[in-house]
Amino acid sequence: MQDHPVTDSFGLLIRLNKYISNAGICARREADKLIAAGHITVNGEVMRTIGTKIPVSAVVMYKGSTLCVEKLRYLLLNKPKGYVTTLRDPEGRKTVLDLISKKYCFERVYPIGRLDYNTTGLLVLTNDGSLAQKLSHPSSNVKKLYHVVLNKAISTEHFKNIQDGLLLEDGIAEVDSLAIVDQDPCQLGISIHMGKNRIVRRIFEHLGYCVDKLDRVGYAHLTKKNIARGQWIFLQDRDILLLKNLVKNTPL
Structure with a gap:
């Protein structure tokens, strides 16, 4: 020794x-x-x-x-429809890693959390294992903002049901905020910090709605501003620090 x-x-x-x-x-x-x-x-x-x-x-x-020491990388991707957020797919479908050009990012980064195959929007990718674990932890309370398009107008009763918290098969689904977008009751903005699988889709499906479109437009303090669908950017130092401070007391 x-x-x-x-x-x-x-x-x-x-x-x-x-x-x-x-x-x-x-x-x-x-x-x-x-x-x-x-x-x-x-x-x-x-x-x-x-x-x-x-x-x-x-x-x-x-x-x-x-162990391989790499430069720590932090990316923000605007995920398009038709990509999975796993590292590889047994069905041969495209993964979000296919969107990351090796010309600009040599390091192998990994998505934090998941977005469904048909869900679009913000996804953070990194090779910082510590930060990824903390952001993925159930107690991290990272807020996500989604734009939801339903197959039919939401009723006043169901709108209130969601605000009050719905009892699903795996417990109460609590939202942070809910609002109608552009005075169209088929379109909703929903803010939630829960990280349960398919939680947003399940909330509306539980009440008999089909989610035609689901787009994550906000993650913590991050937005899709100036990031076209299918494109990505390196996060600025300020944004990385804000993410780290957000979960600095989250256990590993």
Whole structure:
């Protein structure tokens, strides 16, 4: 077992916990726990000392897999209809990763949460494992805003039912706000922080409506402004910081 700091003849050193964090495994504090527990090896040797610095060229392994340090990337995509948000699809359908040009983003990013095959709108992708876990956590309370188009006008009674909270098969579905769009009772804006599977569609289907179109137009403080359908942008530092601050107390 090797417990002393690793040196590098070229002076290119990085703290081991930062290396693990940059690899998208977890936050630095959690990385220190992995190190102390002996779960991390560097060049084949177990490392247990908190604060150890290692060469950037070192081979770091966790659970039998070699970690790869990449530049952390944060993307915002305006998802079109007809794409799945899984990394690959057994049916051979296109995935959102097919929309990310390797010419501009060499790193392999992953979608946070999911949007249905026929659902359009905002999707955040990143290789920051810590942030992805926190944003996906049920207690993160990240608000999502959707534009819903129904097959028929919503009744006053059903509108109030949704506002009050509907009892679905897996519990109460609570919305943060609900409004009619452009004075058209077939179009609604719904804000919700719940992350349950297909929750928006299930709310309306429970009351006998078909959702003809579902578009996520807001995620936390982010909007689709200036992002055409099927296009994506790198998030600005300010937006990344706001996302991190939003979930800084969310457990991993």
